[in-house]
Amino acid sequence: MTLNDVNLLGKKILLGIVISIIPLTITVGGLTLIRKLFTDEAAKIQISNTHPQNQQK
Secondary structure (H helix, E strand, O other): OOHHHHHHHHHHHHHHHHHHHHHHHHHHHHHHHHHHHHOOHHHHOOOOOOOOOOOOO
16 A cells, blocks of 8 residues: 555544534534523522421421
């Protein structure tokens, strides 16, 4: 293998990595955005006065 072959192989590997990362980034970003849109932060906080820890003595 010559230096030119190794250079070409390195470029092809790098291009393959970039082509794989771009759709993964789009998918993860989309799923994160959907989760943020459909989860209500106020609904996660539950205030209860009936729990024994919350009652005043």
